[in-house]
Amino acid sequence: MKSSRLKPETLEASYRKRHETVLKPLASALANHITDCFKGQSRIDRISARPKDVSSFLTKANKMGGRHRKYSEPLHQIQDQVGARIVTFYRSDVDCLDKIVGKYFRAIESKDHVPDSEWEFGYFGRHHILVIPSDVIDDDWDKALVPKFFELQIKTLFQHAWSEAEHDVGYKEGEKPLNLDQKRRLAFTSAQAWGADRVFDELFRELLAPASKSN
Amino acid sequence: MPVERIHAYLVHPKKGEDDKTQPAGTDVPLSGPMLNLMDAIYSKSENDCDIDITFRSTPDGKQQNDCRDLLLTYLAAPSLTTGHAIAKRLGETTDLRSALGLLFLIVGKEGRDHKVVISRFPTDNAIYVEEKPRTLTVQFLERVFMKNKHSYKAVLYRDASLRAGFWNGRAIDKQINTPTSPTSDYWITDFLLSEFTATAAQGTNRFAKALRAAVHSDVPVEVKEEITAAARLSSGLGGQRMSINQISARFNLSQPAQAAIMKGLKKPALANEMFSFDAAEFKTVVAFKSVELDNGATLTAESDRFDKVFHKEQIKDQTEYVTRGRVVNEKLKTKA
Numbered sequence: 001m002k003s004s005r006l007k008p009e010t011l012e013a014s015y016r017k018r019h020e021t022v023l024k025p026l027a028s029a030l031a032n033h034i035t036d037c038f039k040g041q042s043r044i045d046r047i048s049a050r051p052k053d054v055s056s057f058l059t060k061a062n063k064m065g066g067r068h069r070k071y072s073e074p075l076h077q078i079q080d081q082v083g084a085r086i087v088t089f090y091r092s093d094v095d096c097l098d099k100i101v102g103k104y105f106r107a108i109e110s111k112d113h114v115p116d117s118e119w120e121f122g123y124f125g126r127h128h129i130l131v132i133p134s135d136v137i138d139d140d141w142d143k144a145l146v147p148k149f150f151e152l153q154i155k156t157l158f159q160h161a162w163s164e165a166e167h168d169v170g171y172k173e174g175e176k177p178l179n180l181d182q183k184r185r186l187a188f189t190s191a192q193a194w195g196a197d198r199v200f201d202e203l204f205r206e207l208l209a210p211a212s213k214s215n
Numbered sequence: 216m217p218v219e220r221i222h223a224y225l226v227h228p229k230k231g232e233d234d235k236t237q238p239a240g241t242d243v244p245l246s247g248p249m250l251n252l253m254d255a256i257y258s259k260s261e262n263d264c265d266i267d268i269t270f271r272s273t274p275d276g277k278q279q280n281d282c283r284d285l286l287l288t289y290l291a292a293p294s295l296t297t298g299h300a301i302a303k304r305l306g307e308t309t310d311l312r313s314a315l316g317l318l319f320l321i322v323g324k325e326g327r328d329h330k331v332v333i334s335r336f337p338t339d340n341a342i343y344v345e346e347k348p349r350t351l352t353v354q355f356l357e358r359v360f361m362k363n364k365h366s367y368k369a370v371l372y373r374d375a376s377l378r379a380g381f382w383n384g385r386a387i388d389k390q391i392n393t394p395t396s397p398t399s400d401y402w403i404t405d406f407l408l409s410e411f412t413a414t415a416a417q418g419t420n421r422f423a424k425a426l427r428a429a430v431h432s433d434v435p436v437e438v439k440e441e442i443t444a445a446a447r448l449s450s451g452l453g454g455q456r457m458s459i460n461q462i463s464a465r466f467n468l469s470q471p472a473q474a475a476i477m478k479g480l481k482k483p484a485l486a487n488e489m490f491s492f493d494a495a496e497f498k499t500v501v502a503f504k505s506v507e508l509d510n511g512a513t514l515t516a517e518s519d520r521f522d523k524v525f526h527k528e529q530i531k532d533q534t535e536y537v538t539r540g541r542v543v544n545e546k547l548k549t550k551a
Contacts, residue, residue, distance in 0.1 A: 076376035103416040103496075106269050108382055110276035129278060131269055131383070131412055134488065135421070135481045144327075144375070148382060 006075070008058075014075060015057050022145045023051030027082045029136035030150060034084055037104045043093050045157055049084035049150070057081065059173050079129050080151035087160045091201040092209065094126055094154050101152060106131040108149065121190035123163060126154040158193035158200075165189070217323040217330070218245065220293040221253050224302035224318045226335070230310035238302040240295050243319070257321045260332045260371040264385035266489045267412035268370070268403055282408040283381060290329055291377055293322045305335065308405040314338050317360040327375045334369040335402075336360035368402045383412060411456070411489050418490020421480065422449070422459050423500035428479030434471060441472045443518070446501050450519045453494035459486040508534070 006014060031049040038044060052060075061074035071077045086097055101107070109129035115122040129149050137146055155163065166186060171178050178186070221243035243249055270280035285304060289297040298320045305318055315338040323330050341359040345352040369387045374380030386409075388402045403409050411418070426449075429442050445466045452462065459480070463473045477483055504518040506525075514536055516524045526537045 073376050073378055076379040079379075102414075104414060104420070105417070106410065106412055106414055107276070108269065108272050109278035110272070133417065134267075134413075134485060139482060139484065148380070 008062075011061060011074065012054065012058060015061075016054050018075070018081070018145045018147075019051055019054055019057075022141050023082055023147075025138065026132070026136060026146070027051045027084075029138075030082060030084055030132070033133060033136050034086070034152070038086065038097070038100060041097065041100070043089040044097075045087040045089065045160075047084070047086050049082060052078075052081050052083060063173065079147070079149045081147045082132075082150040083153065084150060085153045085155060085160070087155050087157055089157060089200070090204045091156055091197050092205060094156065097154050098126060101128055101130070101154070105133065105152070121187040121194060123166070124159050124190070124194065125163065128152045128154075156197050158197045162190055162193040217325055218250070218254050218257050218321055219324060220320075220322040221245065221250070222293070222295055222298040222320045224298065224320075226302050226306045226309070226316045226318050228309040228313045228315070229306040230308060237299050238306055238318075240299055240302060242295060253319060253321050256319070256334055256369070257323060257330075257332050260334075260369060260385075264332075264369055264371040264387050265487060266386045266388060266403070267383065268386050268407065268409040269383050269412045270381075270407070270409050280408050282406065286331065286372065286381060287377055289320065290322065290331060290381070293320070301333065305406050308401055310401075313401065315358065325373065328373045329375070329377060330371070330373040332369060332371050335367070337366045370402075370407060384409070411491065413488045413490040415491040415493040416496040418459075418488060419493040419496040420500060421485055422462065423497045425459065425476045425479030427501055429472070429475035432475050432478060434475045438469065438471045438475060441469060442475065443504050443521075445472070446504070447519050447522065449492070449501075450494055450497060452492040454491060456489060456491045458489050462492075506536070508536075512536075514538075 027049040031047060034049065035047045038047060057074070057078065060078055061069075061071055063070045088094060088097060098110075101110075105128070107128050107130050109127075111127055113123055113125050113127055115124075128151070130152055132146070132148060132150050166189075170186060222240055223243050224238040224240040226238050243253065270283045273279050282304060285297075285300045289301055291297075301320060302318050305316070309316065317336040317338070319332075319334045319336070321332040321334065337360070339359050339361045341356045341361070343354040343356050345354075366389060367387065368389070370384050371386075372381050372384040374383075384407070386403055386407070403411075413421075423446075426442055426446050430439050430446075434442075445462075445468060448466055449462065457465070459476065463476060463486075468476070477486060480486060498519075501518050503515050504521040505513055505515045506521075507513050514521075514525055524538055524540070528535045528537070
């Protein structure tokens with residue numbers, strides 16, 4: 001298939017226009033919509049949605065997949081131009097919230113992000129690629145600028161904390177790679193977050209879940 | 216002329232059969248009356264296809280769909296061979312109760328968008344009459360394919376990207392609400408491996424909230440009564456596939472009642488979106504019906520039981536409500 005990739009300056013201008021005119025208000029409308037769908041659910045710490053900023057989009061658009069760029073049509077292929085996140089207390093909550101996602105949203109992808117090997121620690125989280133509900137699409141927007149999908153992540157507080165800090169201090173494309181010790185220390189914090197999640201979830205199920213079931 | 220290629224296939228229903236033969240197909244020439252018919256189907260599909268559908272992911276949640284893959288292969292290089300795979304799939308998902316079908320794949324470009332209309336004409340019998348000055352010839356025809364208004368099916372896909380697009384489409388399925396029909400599910404669910412874009416809970420929740428907003432809006436009491444009656448009747452729609460507009464039509468709602476419901480939606484277009492009615496979801500939003508009287512009384516009951524627990528009698532311009540039961544609880548509520 002012939003590549004229809006835009007020139008870098010055209011891609012940046014196109015995304016910037018989309019970001020300003022559609023993605024910003026879309027993210028705000030989505031955050032309200034998701035909050036409405038999850039109203040009444042216990043132990044949700046926060047619900048947020050934000051547009052992917054221009055530089056993150058361009059970094060992702062220029063990622064290599066072997067000898068070629070990973071995305072030949074980044075405006076169509078990058079599906080997290082709007083990313084939403086639900087942060088909840090315990091790992092058991094993630095499964096409950098997942099069921100609600102399935103009720104109110106049409107998913108084209110749902111997966112658990114876990115490190116490749118059981119000997120590794122790193123990024124953990126539940127991700128869905130969901131059809132943007134027509135409720136949040138303003139009819140006045142240029143349809144060509146409205147993405148079809150958004151990404152919804154469901155994370156525990158510890159997963160959220162780890163991914164935010166890792167995003168800040170971890171490796172970014174074009175920067176100096178982390179050395180082995182730095183990587184190991186990041187993996188150590190992930191392992192600690194994983195352990196804390198596990199223990200809190202066990203305590204929750206022993207101490208609180210039976211009570212909430214009997215109420 | 217936006218139509219660029221047309222392929223036609225004769226599709227025999229073969230569900231459950233181990234028949235490897237390919238459906239017979241042909242390139243339809245881009246001229247003459249056949250093109251006019253196809254062009255009309257292609258152009259009208261933008262309005263005719265009104266059911267929003269989305270391809271399903273794999274059961275384990277992967278972003279892949281067999282039917283979409285065939286569609287993308289065909290669109291990347293439209294040919295009799297790449298179209299065969301789609302026709303073959305249709306044959307494999309239709310059983311003998313659906314009879315023979317004539318499948319058209321109509322491909323075109325609309326600006327930057329690639330567009331394809333997949334249309335299935337069912338087979339029928341017909342009588343051909345030829346009139347001459349002194350005679351009339353009557354002939355019985357078999358294998359006539361007609362755009363039968365009861366069983367015609369089509370789907371429209373339009374997208375700019377052949378790599379990441381074509382997840383969503385719009386379909387026509389006139390048999391969608393005939394649960395007794397064996398063919399009611401094969402087009403969208405089996406052949407297209409798709410679902411309504413609006414989930415059952417999402418569509419029902421929208422409708423229930425619109426009803427609730429309409430009842431709380433500044434409309435006359437008669438209109439509110441009409442809407443609450445619709446809410447009561449709606450709880451019996453479980454499993455039926457319809458749009459908010461179709462529900463309003465089913466209950467013969469007056470224009471003011473329909474307008475009040477439309478106002479309760481975030482935008483009017485949502486009233487056209489098809490969904491499968493979820494009675495449990497409906498009850499979570501429209502659980503109780505309340506009636507306020509001008510003497511300060513407020514009567515509340517579960518919305519689908521209100522008319523059973525309160526006996527209503529009209530006395531001139533006033534209404535008397537009577538109920539009887541054992542007191543199990545009392546509550547004081549804030550004004551809000």
